[in-house]
Amino acid sequence: MSDNSAPATQVSTPEIFDPFFLESLHKHWTDSHFALGVEIIDAQHLWLVALVFRMESVLLTKHSEQRAGKLVAYARELVRFLRSHLELEDRVMKAAEIPRHEEIALDHADFLSRLTAALNLDKAGNIQNGESFVNLIKLWLDKHIKRDDPQWKVYLSKHHFNPVDFVGAVVTDITAEHESIHMQLYRQLLVAQEVIPGIRKAILDDLFQLWKRFEVRTNIPLIDMQHLWLFKMVVEMESMLHISFAERRTHLERVLADLLDYVDIHFNCEEWLMAKLGYPEEKAHHRLHEDFRRTVQKLKQEYDAGNHHSLSSLVTLLRQWLLTHIVIEDSKYARVFAHDTQATINISRLLIREKEISIPRDQTLIYTYITARMRASGA
Ligand SMILES: [Fe+2]
Numbered sequence: 343m344s345d346n347s348a349p350a351t352q353v354s355t356p357e358i359f360d361p362f363f364l365e366s367l368h369k370h371w372t373d374s375h376f377a378l379g380v381e382i383i384d385a386q387h388l389w390l391v392a393l394v395f396r397m398e399s400v401l402l403t404k405h406s407e408q409r410a411g412k413l414v415a416y417a418r419e420l421v422r423f424l425r426s427h428l429e430l431e432d433r434v435m436k437a438a439e440i441p442r443h444e445e446i447a448l449d450h451a452d453f454l455s456r457l458t459a460a461l462n463l464d465k466a467g468n469i470q471n472g473e474s475f476v477n478l479i480k481l482w483l484d485k486h487i488k489r490d491d492p493q494w495k496v497y498l499s500k501h502h503f504n505p506v507d508f509v510g511a512v513v514t515d516i517t518a519e520h521e522s523i524h525m526q527l528y529r530q531l532l533v534a535q536e537v538i539p540g541i542r543k544a545i546l547d548d549l550f551q552l553w554k555r556f557e558v559r560t561n562i563p564l565i566d567m568q569h570l571w572l573f574k575m576v577v578e579m580e581s582m583l584h585i586s587f588a589e590r591r592t593h594l595e596r597v598l599a600d601l602l603d604y605v606d607i608h609f610n611c612e613e614w615l616m617a618k619l620g621y622p623e624e625k626a627h628h629r630l631h632e633d634f635r636r637t638v639q640k641l642k643q644e645y646d647a648g649n650h651h652s653l654s655s656l657v658t659l660l661r662q663w664l665l666t667h668i669v670i671e672d673s674k675y676a677r678v679f680a681h682d683t684q685a686t687i688n689i690s691r692l693l694i695r696e697k698e699i700s701i702p703r704d705q706t707l708i709y710t711y712i713t714a715r716m717r718a719s720g721a
């Protein structure tokens with residue numbers, strides 16, 4: 343059956359851009375030495391590798407309608423995208439008058455028809471043998487990226503063409519290419535080397551270590567998200583402390599202001615939750631928050647008055663206090679919540695609505711990432 347016979351199911355971009363998935367994709371790409379050094383081609387290869395890699399992880403999940411739908415979507419996108427990728431490379435080889443370029447183009451066409459045949463959809467439009475489809479494309483892609491493509495690149499260089507410019511000139515719509523989703527993935531993962539845009543890997547590693555080493559989980563997703571967000575800012579500030587003050591000043595002050603604002607938001611959330619819960623230690627907990635607010639305010643004033651040394655004490659205090667407070671105090675109300683998961687979810691929803699709490703996308707991404715990494719590490 344042809345790959346055009348059923349309505350197209352969209353590939354899920356959030357699934358591909360999932361931070362934990364990206365981390366393993368990055369490792370796989372680097373370990374496999376897939377980089378060719380021609381941006382446009384690398385970006386296309388990365389997209390193909392990502393689709394195969396995603397399909398493989400879908401194959402490991404339980405059989406369900408959703409699983410079947412995802413497999414077809416990824417497989418179709420693979421066929422579609424590979425076709426346009428090979429068309430581009432065929433044009434490159436033809437334009438460069440690479441020996442045997444016609445033969446290579448025929449090989450490409452032959453593989454595409456084999457892959458289309460392997461798509462092999464049943465009456466319901468489901469792929470019959472996902473495993474063999476994945477194995478076919480996986481083996482071929484490995485050889486294509488590592489053995490075949492370097493040959494035309496070397497040929498171009500030998501004939502005094504700059505491969506990057508040459509490929510760029512052959513692309514029909516360079517703007518569309520630069521704005522494409524695969525180029526976006528390439529820039530984020532391989533150029534910026536970030537699994538969450540704007541957040542360095544070292545920050546995520548620190549967060550993970552912290553999450554793993556200390557009992558900071560409250561198992562209330564909203565609160566865990568907020569705690570992670572606070573720690574993210576602390577870790578970010580810590581990482582800036584060793585850079586010269588003049589350089590880091592603006593950035594540091596911005597993060598500090600954000601952090602202090604967010605501490606307030608977070609405390610308000612907790613206080614609201616405790617009140618709703620009728621938590622017996624609410625007042626004492628509230629007092630701890632107040633003490634902390636005061637201490638931070640004092641250090642902040644010292645800093646504003648020109649005592650720049652107080653900044654590192656402030657950062658140390660933030661880390662120590664937050665950590666101890668979460669492990670000892672927040673865990674107490676978390677234990678009360680733990681008796682009723684459904685009520686916790688309901689009350690979190692109510693909190694989000696009533697206090698108009700917004701959860702930035704980055705917060706969700708960090709939370710998903712840390713949770714997935716914890717699960718994978720068996721913690
Ligand atoms: Fe290629």
Ligand SMILES: [Fe+2]
Pocket residue numbers: 569608612668672
């Ligand atoms: Fe807290």
Ligand SMILES: [Fe+2]
Pocket residue numbers: 612627631667671672
């Ligand atoms: Fe608290």
